[in-house]
Amino acid sequence: MRHAMVQDNLYDFIDATLDAHLREEISQHLGQCERCAAEFEKMHKTLQSMPAGSWDPAAERPGMFWQQFAEKLERRIREQGQQSESSIVADLREYLRRHSRFAAGFASALALAAVAFFVWTVSGRVDTGPDMQSSSASSSIPVVNAALHARAYDYLDRSKVLLLGFVNVDMEDLQKQSREISREREISRQLARESSELSIALRDPSDRKLKDLVGDLEVILLQIANLDSHYDSPAVEMLKSGVDRKAILLKINLQEIERIGGGNVGAAKQSTSSNKETNEGERP
């Protein structure tokens, strides 16, 4: 038997995971070969000196440390959640301050959404009262899903603000002042990262539309993130046509209406489907 073969199997030999035949062969070889026997002895000694079950550095920490470990962890999770929320809010506030025109556009869009919601609520109450009751009675949505949806809608809100800025931009102004858009690109990058996380998390079949919208948005957001650092008219035009072609803003509005309306989405879908058709009819 060759030395190399013995050495290759030495660990398994000590670990007693070799088949009987090979074990016997190695055993015989070790009886005749001093070099391999020395190697076996070294390995065996090393394994014997390993602390195995007695090795427990965790036991060196006081009991109080372990009692507070989970508590400390939960506090860290809460703090990280609050930090990411406050940094997003600060980003948006700063963004809206610097782009007051976008803020005006966003406010108009919100006003429109509020009007649409009011119209839908009134018609929904008349047509589908019992459905509303049943949906509120069965509002035992798991906490995790509720948190996921809250996160998704927050993401949609922020994406909408960003897109409204691009859709409403005045191309003539753009050509006159070559403005920096690094802030927009940064926000897009953040949102695109969230898109991929949300796409994975939204696994429930009932979230299919929301997931599709997140997927569409991810493409647009990546386009914005990859724009040149200054406004580039053809690229922005392409972006605008992409938003328009996929009716992204309309879909976001529909999702908002679904969120506000809870389970009673049928009426909302009906009332908005005609808008969608109009939007699609306007395609270039």
Place this chain on the structure above:
Amino acid sequence: MPLNNEAQLIERVRKGEEGAFRELVECHMKRAYNVAFGFLGDHEAAEDVTQEAFINVYRSIQNFRGDSELGTWIHRIVANLSMTKLKRLRLKRAREVELQKTDDTAAPENPGLEQKENRYHIERALHELPTLQRAVVLLRHMEGLSTKQVGKILNCSEGTVKTHLFRGLRKMREHLDFLRDEVVA
């Protein structure tokens, strides 16, 4: 923990049931800590990595497919985070300095300290190993996992685990011989 109970616990955490995540943490925290300590050799760093690992667990539990046991999955997260931290902070050097200090204060003549001394030598030899060899020796021979489990954690075959084990143990023996000679001298 029996697999059935484990699946139930995961489901409770996914549903956001109060106290379920804490139960999961308390069940796995000490072993996760030991693995982190084995890599980093520093209590503060081990605590930090273990906390970070459970934050990852909390955020990713929705995506846990159950292909491996929960403990194996947590070990994998801890091992990956520890290896990243090790690389970033170059704690190996800091550990050597710290061990040197410990060495000065230890009293090897005292027979009561024999076990402590042995652990000190083992840990020092372990920290001399390249990261992968350290990982397999630590998980297999200090944490007592099977070679199959180690392969799952480190995302490699059992054959690769055994190769690294063999090389790692051989190097450890050389270091241990050297360290013991050092003490005698």
